[in-house]
Amino acid sequence: MSERIEKVREVVVPGERLSDEGARAGEGCYRDDSAVFSSFLGVVERDEQRGVRVRPLRGKYMPKVDDFVVGKVIEVGLTDWTVDINSPYVGRLDSRDAGIEVDPITVDLRRYFDVGDYIGAKVISFDRVTPPSLTVRERGLGKIRGGIPISIIPSRVPRVIGKKGSMISMLDKMLKTKLVVGQNGYIIIQGGTPEDVSFTISILRKIEEEAYTYGLTDRIKELLIKRYGDQDG
């Protein structure tokens, strides 16, 4: 077994000094006495323009406006749904954001989304004081029919997607299953035989586990080729 893991990203702990004056404190950092410190156990990303940021290695999902999330309906109200989005804050989907004119007396919202249904939704507002509001009134949003849900650490979702979507487009092309990837760490695996599904899960778990190493896309590609053959040539 030749493990080709060239480099591990720089891991920092909370309170670790990241840079002196000048650098901008991005996400996951804070400024104190003109120096920048990490506020998470995470990996550092240094960028000339955007400054320094730290991506947490673990932790819950913090909703961000415009994020695509996969949620599970946990409660149906008279005019809204309560949605678990793998976060300390439960999402709220108002019936208007589902494109439904509701008269609570005549319309039962269960007809649209019932408890236990998975939905693909977008975060439209979040101020931490009121629950994050979701919408499904856009193309590609709404109920997710069928599939097997799994959950990965939310901060590692960017790795499943990859730089400019490089990982996810490769997975889409080469896997025999379809993936619906929410920024919140919920992923729905659709289609494929049971073997395809369990292979997909093993690939996703590997990406999750090795999210902080370099050359991951290449290693995943190797595994995909080994399993399904080279579809390019």
Added chain:
Amino acid sequence: MEIKMAKLSQEELLTDEGIRTDGRKIDEARPFEVEVGVLTQADGSALVRQGKNLILAGVMGPYEAERHSQFLDRSSLRVRYHMQPYSTNERKSPTYSRREIELSRAIREALEPAIILTELPRTQIDVFVEVLQADGGTRCASVNAASVALADAGIPMRDLVTAVAIGKVRDTLVVDINDLEDENGQADFPIAMMPNKGKITLLQMNGLLTQEEIKRSVEMAKRVINSLYTVQVNALKKKYAPLAASNEG
């Protein structure tokens, strides 16, 4: 053999040669080990050995707080410090004692300044500290375990928190006191700090110290805390290093 008897004299606690009951020198801390992520169901966890102390910290959260206990502008931190009945040489009643309530609060107040609670309004963070084996200075070892467990849980923090107890035996200041020195010594002076910030987050005292001794104690604590802090940091980083190690080794 465990020494369990009447009070030890000051001479027994520190020999003329400056050797303590467990063979340490006055400025020598106990062996300190940290293991991160020992629990899989908790959001964060750490197991700490500080001398014969064996302490497990588990963190749950952040999760949405109950209405009655939520703050609109910050997260609320709860700490529960508990000693197992078998953790001491005399059975400790498993029920929650006054002392445990007090220590829970002391530990919470030592951790609170380090956590960026305002990042997580309306939420709740729970820290559970189980003392599996106690050997003096459990509150400090608990702080050391809890702060690593909080970092492991991915909770935003300004810094880790590291703690050590300075004591006085035979009119001499000694670092990282054990149970015997705690019970028979002249002072117990636990200190917790945010090592990168140089800020003290916990300072308690039981016994008597002069002003001069307090100043010196804080300096001694700083030195020990810095070396304990390195162990905490390495433990956290080690968890994510196995891949790197397999490459280098």
